[in-house]
Amino acid sequence: MKGSRFKLNQNHAPIHEALETFRRMRVVPFDVPGHKRGRGNPELTEFLGQKCVGVDVNSMKPLDNLCHPVSVIREAEELAADAFGAAHAFLMVGGTTSSVQTMVLTACKRGDEIILPRNVHRSVLNALVLCGAIPVYVNPEVDQRLGISLGMRREQVEKAIKEHPKAVAVLVNNPTYYGICSDLRAIVKMAHDAGMLCLADEAHGTHFYFGGGLPVSAMAAGADMASVSMHKSGGSLTQSSLLLTGPNVHAGYVRQIINLTQTTSGSYLLMSSLDISRRNLAQRGRQIFHQVADMAEYAREEINAIGGYYAFGKELVNGNSVFDFDITKLSVHTLDIGLAGIEVYDILRDEYDIQIEFGDIGNILAYLSIGDRAQEIERLVSALAEIRRRFQTDGSGLLSQEYIDPQVVTSPQEAFYADKCSLPLRETEGKVCSEFVMCYPPGIPILAPGERITAEILDYIEYAKAKGCNMTGPEDPDILRLNVLAGR
Amino acid sequence: MEMWFSEFHTPDVKHSIRVNRQLYSKQSDYQRIDIFETPEFGRVLTLDGNVMLTERDEFIYDEMITHVPMAIHKEARDILVIGAGDGGVVRELTRYDRVRHIDLVEMDPMVVEACRAYLPGNACRLDDRRVHLHYENALRFIRRCEAKYDLIIVDSSDPFGPSEGLFTREFYGNCYNALKDDGIMVNQQGSPFYAEDAHAMQRSHKRIASTFQISRVYQAHIPTFAAGYWLFGFASKKYHPVDDLDAEAWNALNLRTRYYTTRLHKGAFYLPAFLEDMLKEVEE
Numbered sequence: 001m002k003g004s005r006f007k008l009n010q011n012h013a014p015i016h017e018a019l020e021t022f023r024r025m026r027v028v029p030f031d032v033p034g035h036k037r038g039r040g041n042p043e044l045t046e047f048l049g050q051k052c053v054g055v056d057v058n059s060m061k062p063l064d065n066l067c068h069p070v071s072v073i074r075e076a077e078e079l080a081a082d083a084f085g086a087a088h089a090f091l092m093v094g095g096t097t098s099s100v101q102t103m104v105l106t107a108c109k110r111g112d113e114i115i116l117p118r119n120v121h122r123s124v125l126n127a128l129v130l131c132g133a134i135p136v137y138v139n140p141e142v143d144q145r146l147g148i149s150l151g152m153r154r155e156q157v158e159k160a161i162k163e164h165p166k167a168v169a170v171l172v173n174n175p176t177y178y179g180i181c182s183d184l185r186a187i188v189k190m191a192h193d194a195g196m197l198c199l200a201d202e203a204h205g206t207h208f209y210f211g212g213g214l215p216v217s218a219m220a221a222g223a224d225m226a227s228v229s230m231h232k233s234g235g236s237l238t239q240s241s242l243l244l245t246g247p248n249v250h251a252g253y254v255r256q257i258i259n260l261t262q263t264t265s266g267s268y269l270l271m272s273s274l275d276i277s278r279r280n281l282a283q284r285g286r287q288i289f290h291q292v293a294d295m296a297e298y299a300r301e302e303i304n305a306i307g308g309y310y311a312f313g314k315e316l317v318n319g320n321s322v323f324d325f326d327i328t329k330l331s332v333h334t335l336d337i338g339l340a341g342i343e344v345y346d347i348l349r350d351e352y353d354i355q356i357e358f359g360d361i362g363n364i365l366a367y368l369s370i371g372d373r374a375q376e377i378e379r380l381v382s383a384l385a386e387i388r389r390r391f392q393t394d395g396s397g398l399l400s401q402e403y404i405d406p407q408v409v410t411s412p413q414e415a416f417y418a419d420k421c422s423l424p425l426r427e428t429e430g431k432v433c434s435e436f437v438m439c440y441p442p443g444i445p446i447l448a449p450g451e452r453i454t455a456e457i458l459d460y461i462e463y464a465k466a467k468g469c470n471m472t473g474p475e476d477p478d479i480l481r482l483n484v485l486a487g488r
Numbered sequence: 489m490e491m492w493f494s495e496f497h498t499p500d501v502k503h504s505i506r507v508n509r510q511l512y513s514k515q516s517d518y519q520r521i522d523i524f525e526t527p528e529f530g531r532v533l534t535l536d537g538n539v540m541l542t543e544r545d546e547f548i549y550d551e552m553i554t555h556v557p558m559a560i561h562k563e564a565r566d567i568l569v570i571g572a573g574d575g576g577v578v579r580e581l582t583r584y585d586r587v588r589h590i591d592l593v594e595m596d597p598m599v600v601e602a603c604r605a606y607l608p609g610n611a612c613r614l615d616d617r618r619v620h621l622h623y624e625n626a627l628r629f630i631r632r633c634e635a636k637y638d639l640i641i642v643d644s645s646d647p648f649g650p651s652e653g654l655f656t657r658e659f660y661g662n663c664y665n666a667l668k669d670d671g672i673m674v675n676q677q678g679s680p681f682y683a684e685d686a687h688a689m690q691r692s693h694k695r696i697a698s699t700f701q702i703s704r705v706y707q708a709h710i711p712t713f714a715a716g717y718w719l720f721g722f723a724s725k726k727y728h729p730v731d732d733l734d735a736e737a738w739n740a741l742n743l744r745t746r747y748y749t750t751r752l753h754k755g756a757f758y759l760p761a762f763l764e765d766m767l768k769e770v771e772e
Contacts, residue, residue: 383658
């Protein structure tokens with residue numbers, strides 16, 4: 001990297017190496033954390049292991065400081081930027097949620113408009129509640145057979161930019177949970193031509209930076225910021241993440257935004273896991289994701305050979321709303337065997353001891369990664385064959401998933417903080433919702449604060465609850481009541 | 489000089505066999521394969537350090553997993569054997585003239601190669617014209633079969649290694665689907681004695697019992713396996729493992745055996761009280 005003080009070598013993991021050196025120094029701790037290398041909490045040490053609690057340490061000179069990195073953390077960030085082709089990279093310890101939040105807070109101020117698809121993760125809309133920006137939704141096209149939201153069409157983004165020339169940014173899912181990509185290069189160009197930033201939620205796209213035959217990554221496409229869930233396909237610990245920025249974003253300002261909400265006690269377990277995973281990806285990523293893609297392709301062929309199921313792949317690509325497809329994703333449409341995706345998800349866990357990522361109304365998604373082996377793929381395929389034999393129905397009474405066009409009445413922030421009252425679910429029709437309602441996973445809101453509640457939405461919520469979807473968001477955990485704006 | 493092979497039956501119990509020399513040691517794609525020559529047990533095959541068979545006591549295992557179902561199902565002609573790359577089960581099966589076709593599915597070709605070279609007493613009938621060897625994942629193989637076999641014999645290693653997939657609900661369900669209407673599945677079911685083994689045994693029994701109409705367990709004494717005490721599962725769509733035994737018919741075949749008899753066949757299904765309780769616990 002230009003101007004770096006470090007001689008960047010992707011075979012190094014500076015945080016990891018500094019922790020190993022630190023361990024050998026046998027420093028006496030009169031600082032936090034109070035468990036003092038685990039001695040003060042023997043049960044925890046027994047459970048997690050001495051090696052693990054021994055490096056759960058605080059920021060100090062030899063280990064740098066995440067809030068203002070100058071040595072090993074800085075070097076690890078520069079190595080990450082180099083490996084991902086970014087101008088800057090930030091190690092994040094608050095999950096990809098914190099990366100997404102930083103993107104939105106960097107780009108938007110109160111009252112600014114931001115263009116985004118409605119099938120964004122809740123973390124995007126949460127950030128709008130925090131900063132008071134106003135969403136301009138681009139309605140994603142829906143695949144009628146699969147009932148899933150696709151990417152944004154170029155013409156729709158163009159139209160949104162034309163109608164909202166003062167918007168400050170366009171946010172893109174690269175890819176969606178199901179592996180579907182919009183034409184990111186074209187969208188970046190349109191955004192930049194209009195003087196807007198382009199932000200990418202790459203929670204499901206870490207591997208795009210290390211694969212042949214995979215969709216273009218945000219940094220390669222020229223996007224300005226990208227949130228990368230290293231803990232998903234990258235193999236680092238849960239809650240660790242990377243935020244990448246391009247050359248047009250001021251890194252010092254991004255750091256200030258991060259420090260508004262980030263912990264001052266960044267976990268070295270999380271940071272070292274990012275460092276070691278980055279090294280692994282730089283060294284072996286191409287080979288690893290080639291294997292993952294091969295496994296997913298094999299699983300698709302085998303699942304489609306069972307009959308009834310549809311494991312979809314690259315054939316969905318249509319040059320626009322499905323500009324590209326991530327072949328490492330294994331999603332299966334289940335409605336044709338007469339079962340909702342969430343039902344297959346539950347049967348896999350309860351009857352076959354197989355836990356998959358999620359099931360929604362019409363599909364399941366099995367997450368394949370760095371850690372999978374052929375024998376587990378065989379179990380999944382065989383279990384699906386058995387489920388078809390044992391549980392298939394004629395499918396009457398099954399809903400297919402429909403995209404419900406949101407009616408935005410107020411900004412998410414205004415709705416979230418406004419005076420509100422709680423009403424029984426069925427009495428909320430026509431009111432403006434002041435909270436989120438979503439199935440988790442995938443965590444894409446059915447209702448966001450400030451949106452009008454319709455009969456169609458209420459039907460959908462009741463159906464999803466009846467099928468056993470895990471619903472979250474509202475104050476009332478059973479979702480028998482919803483908070484709505486008072487007097488509207 | 490003393491040389492010993494040791495296997496942990498639990499973290500606190502170790503079983504050791506004196507070794508004369510090591511005949512074979514290789515790492516395959518799936519596991520480490522070793523063959524030792526020992527004074528007490530003859531040649532010993534181990535996978536990942538677990539005893540699979542010894543020349544001295546393999547007859548007990550191979551006879552019990554084969555002749556029990558073959559005596560019950562008098563028309564068993566089309567047979568699927570899973571695992572068992574050493575050839576011992578196939579050797580017993582090929583003694584029946586009525587057997588028409590045996591598919592042997594073993595994932596690891598190196599096991600077969602090692603046994604052909606060093607355990608000819610087991611591998612001797614692998615070239616019988618009725619035997620068809622398939623080197624592939626058993627779950628994948630069996631997904632494609634429907635109402636094809638009279639008998640499936642699952643001769644797997646223990647459920648904590650590469651054979652884990654052969655102790656799952658999806659596997660048993662696919663076996664059910666691959667059997668004809670009067671088909672039988674027999675599997676090695678582990679040991680009920682040490683806690684971890686017993687727990688795995690209960691789990692797989694529960695899964696089999698919820699898949700097949702009839703599911704029983706029978707036992708044998710195998711000195712080199714954990715606790716010297718081993719179980720087999722008998723799962724069937726139609727035949728009862730004791731009531732449907734036609735002892736006269738089997739004895740008329742005049743097969744000489746060293747462990748199995750039709751009297752022992754019945755006795756093997758009479759289980760100790762603690763084991764009956766363990767099985768009952770998961771059958772409800």
